[in-house]
Amino acid sequence: MQSHPDRIILSADAMRRADRRTIDEFGLASFTLMETAARGVADEIERRMADLAERAVLVLAGPGNNGGDGLAVARLLFQRGADVFVLYHSGAEGASAETQLNLELLRRIPESEERMLTLHRWDAAADLQTQIDTARGAMAPWGPFDLAVDALLGIGVTGALREPIASMAEFALSARSIAAIDVPTGLDTDTGERQGAGGMHADFTVTMAATKPCHWFGAGPKSCGDVTVVDIGLPAHLMEAAMQEPGSARVAGAATVARFLRSASRGEHKFAVGQAAVVAGSNRYSGALILASKAAARVGAGYVVCASTERAAAALDAQLPEVVALSFRATESGTLPAAAAAPILAEFGSCRACLVGPGLGYAKDDGARDEIRGLVGQLVREMQAPLVIDADGLNALDRPEALRAVLERQGATVLTPHPGEFGRLVEASGQRVPTDPAHDRPTWLASTWARRFGVVLVLKGSPTVIAGPDGTTFVAPDTSRALATAGSGDVLAGMITGLIAQGLDPLEAAVAAVHLGLDAATDYAAEHSAASCQATDLIERIATALHRY
Numbered sequence: 001m002q003s004h005p006d007r008i009i010l011s012a013d014a015m016r017r018a019d020r021r022t023i024d025e026f027g028l029a030s031f032t033l034m035e036t037a038a039r040g041v042a043d044e045i046e047r048r049m050a051d052l053a054e055r056a057v058l059v060l061a062g063p064g065n066n067g068g069d070g071l072a073v074a075r076l077l078f079q080r081g082a083d084v085f086v087l088y089h090s091g092a093e094g095a096s097a098e099t100q101l102n103l104e105l106l107r108r109i110p111e112s113e114e115r116m117l118t119l120h121r122w123d124a125a126a127d128l129q130t131q132i133d134t135a136r137g138a139m140a141p142w143g144p145f146d147l148a149v150d151a152l153l154g155i156g157v158t159g160a161l162r163e164p165i166a167s168m169a170e171f172a173l174s175a176r177s178i179a180a181i182d183v184p185t186g187l188d189t190d191t192g193e194r195q196g197a198g199g200m201h202a203d204f205t206v207t208m209a210a211t212k213p214c215h216w217f218g219a220g221p222k223s224c225g226d227v228t229v230v231d232i233g234l235p236a237h238l239m240e241a242a243m244q245e246p247g248s249a250r251v252a253g254a255a256t257v258a259r260f261l262r263s264a265s266r267g268e269h270k271f272a273v274g275q276a277a278v279v280a281g282s283n284r285y286s287g288a289l290i291l292a293s294k295a296a297a298r299v300g301a302g303y304v305v306c307a308s309t310e311r312a313a314a315a316l317d318a319q320l321p322e323v324v325a326l327s328f329r330a331t332e333s334g335t336l337p338a339a340a341a342a343p344i345l346a347e348f349g350s351c352r353a354c355l356v357g358p359g360l361g362y363a364k365d366d367g368a369r370d371e372i373r374g375l376v377g378q379l380v381r382e383m384q385a386p387l388v389i390d391a392d393g394l395n396a397l398d399r400p401e402a403l404r405a406v407l408e409r410q411g412a413t414v415l416t417p418h419p420g421e422f423g424r425l426v427e428a429s430g431q432r433v434p435t436d437p438a439h440d441r442p443t444w445l446a447s448t449w450a451r452r453f454g455v456v457l458v459l460k461g462s463p464t465v466i467a468g469p470d471g472t473t474f475v476a477p478d479t480s481r482a483l484a485t486a487g488s489g490d491v492l493a494g495m496i497t498g499l500i501a502q503g504l505d506p507l508e509a510a511v512a513a514v515h516l517g518l519d520a521a522t523d524y525a526a527e528h529s530a531a532s533c534q535a536t537d538l539i540e541r542i543a544t545a546l547h548r549y
């Protein structure tokens, strides 16, 4: 469980805009930003490399401002006692003024008796093999480096690595550890995907102003190592503006999750604390009903009631005597009939949260489909309490009018699709999905569609992204293989419902539930192989996870 404060995620564009506005509008010189960035990187390196004075550092500097950061870091580490070998891309000589000045400053450092500083120019226009051999020759007397600093490419990267960057990056492999400046070279900043071969795997990454999606998504988490953020002085109002942009997000720290959970009206009488209703299951799928109900109870809902077919309700009774079950004669498809909606609304009208969907058996056959579409549609239209729609409940929203009914609801709605269910929802909405790369990011999709549907949207994935109807977006701190188990979706939906029933704001309940699920999975994986995790193992660990906040 992370103890760090909340972390912000900005897209490459949002970061560039904040940089630009800080320099042009606010008036903080870009050289100052670069120097502040470099100081932050050097401080973090010094914090991790015990005695810098005895260390040999290789700085790989690229042709842009990331390279400029690297050149400044080289100067600072040298000043702090390290022997520094700078391998810089000749493009730096034609780069921004701040990068050129940093190259010039290195050149002005006088020879020193105690420490070595080598500036080695990599001529990007010359024959590649010659450059490789020459660089290798120049490094030969240096022996292995304690650290390589990856300042080749930062958020200006586009597409697969082109030479000579890929060959320059290879020189990092000989170092004992690797520090990446801003982002590891070769990672797409907004997706964390590696374009083609090559590129950097860092032991730690020091990033400017805010994290970027590549630190959390795709190959990023494995390629970045520990990520620390350096405040380079971007003014708060410009950071706030960047945070408002679709695609920007926040990763809640433990303190925030604890604050969300504390907002629950805990300890009051069980009816006051909140009744959670679960409309789920079918003759074939009673497990989903049981898991969702158990999770709602375990997360602290005072009183869980459920509605299902006779057979599923009987199975639940056997396992969860404390949960009151309303049972209905199943349709010939073995699923809940649409006619169950009225009695459910009558019985559960006073519930404080209602979950509909797990195991309803939507795919069974057309008969089932019509019945479940009718049942879900009526609950969407008439259930006043916050409604959590998961699994087959989502599949039943397969027509534009169903999604319009969701948008028109007075009460809050939480949708918890996995990517496939999400794709079908978007398709059913009849709205166009922008396919350009800038927009098919999970954070952008979640915030845009949460706003369009007017819902809390939990876009399950690795990691899971949670967005509110105003576009506020959270990203789960990591993923766990243990969560990739059947039924974990039922558990998550049950937890969200159980937390809302206790008075949590639906968005906060969804964020807290995702974190609790991750904590439970991490706890399990600490003692067992993650692949062996069952949904019931997760439920058993919810209470422990809750207790920590």
Ligand SMILES: NC(=O)C1=CN([C@@H]2O[C@H](COP(=O)(O)OP(=O)(O)OC[C@H]3O[C@@H](n4cnc5c(N)ncnc54)[C@H](O)[C@@H]3O)[C@@H](O)[C@H]2O)[C@@H](O)CC1
Pocket: 019, 020, 030, 031, 033, 034, 037, 062, 063, 064, 065, 066, 067, 069, 091, 152, 153, 154, 155, 156, 157, 158, 159, 160, 161, 162, 163, 165, 181, 182, 183, 208, 232
């Ligand atoms: N004043 C500023 O704007 C600041 C910028 N910062 C640094 O500046 C970086 C962004 O700098 P830039 O926008 O100059 O971009 P980068 O320095 O990330 O790289 C852009 C350069 O790399 C080349 N390039 C792009 N993709 C490539 C590929 N696939 N293969 C080979 N070469 C490729 C481009 O032609 C361009 O010359 C940040 O990552 C950060 O490190 C920070 O110092 C904060 C302050």
Ligand SMILES: [K+]
Pocket: 066, 150, 151, 152, 153, 154, 180, 181, 182, 183, 184, 185
């Ligand atoms: K880099």
